[in-house]
Amino acid sequence: MTVGELLGRISSTELTEWMAYEQIAGPLGQERLDVLHSILAATVSNTARAKGRKAAPADFMPQWDQGAGRAGDWQQMLATVTTLHVRWGGTDQRKGAAS
Structure with a gap:
């Protein structure tokens, strides 16, 4: 099911x-x-690890969207998507946008 549905x-x-x-x-x-x-990865890692620093779940947590927060990042993504959309035959329906 899509988000729209x-x-x-x-x-x-x-x-x-x-x-x-x-x-x-x-x-x-x-x-x-x-x-x-x-959590599971940290538990398994700690069972096979020698004494010392224990692994924490945060050590295995994926870091998604690392580009967030960079200045101009969303503008660059919008420009890329707009370019690809027009290149594939789409039209830009935003007010004042040239297509």
Whole structure:
């Protein structure tokens, strides 16, 4: 199911309830799996490690979106996507945008 299909089938109230549930119970989906797998990896690593520093789950947590926060990063991504979109025959529907 796509995000558009989901939003067409779920009410604003139900979506808000799921968002509140996630705030209480922790992340849902892939983010939660990253946490669970990093805990497992740290546990396995610590069983095979000599005495000394123990591995922490954070040592195995993937660092997604490392480019976030760089100045101009979103502008560059938008320019790239716009260029590819037009190159593949799409049109830019934004107000004032040349296509």
